[in-house]
Amino acid sequence: MDDVSVRNATAADVDDLLELWSRAGENASRPDDRPDLVHALVEHDPEAVLLAELDGRVVATIIGGWDGWRANLYRLAVDPACRGQGLGRRMVELAEERLRRLGAERVCAMVLDDNEEGRGLWRACGYAPQDDWSRWVKQAR
């Protein structure tokens, strides 16, 4: 993974992000991705989306969301061909670095209970499920 470079995603990367997420993301139990929403995120916070590139292809992503109060990680995804080589951990650590710089004291990740590979990654990176909380949701529109 020495040839992989990591940078902030821009509006020009939106199609490539959506393509990676469609085949490598945790895609169950969440709203469908829409290009206009990803454009809005990149415009709202140009440093929120990190992507990793190898030979001009997007091979990993993570979103580090900071709202001035809490820090949340989303959309950690690594191309299946690049897994098991430390790239997922590297993306998490880079996103954490930025969130810490912004003031975060704790970082949260959304993980589906039956996502064994996701759970393995987050545990390896020092995260643990919080048993006394569950997520309550309501459609906003």
Ligand SMILES: CC(C)(COP(=O)(O)OP(=O)(O)OC[C@H]1O[C@@H](n2cnc3c(N)ncnc32)[C@H](O)[C@@H]1OP(=O)(O)O)[C@@H](O)C(=O)NCCC(=O)NCCS
């Ligand atoms: C989960 C995912 C991001 C891991 O990416 P990766 O690049 O293979 O992970 P890494 O090689 O950096 O592994 C980092 C650590 O996670 C652990 N890990 C990774 N995949 C694992 C798996 N399938 N089972 C158990 N542990 C795993 C590794 O043991 C490693 O530990 P170490 O650093 O102490 O050796 C990747 O499998 C993926 O994109 N999955 C589909 C999307 C997804 O589920 N994302 C998470 C959303 S919650």
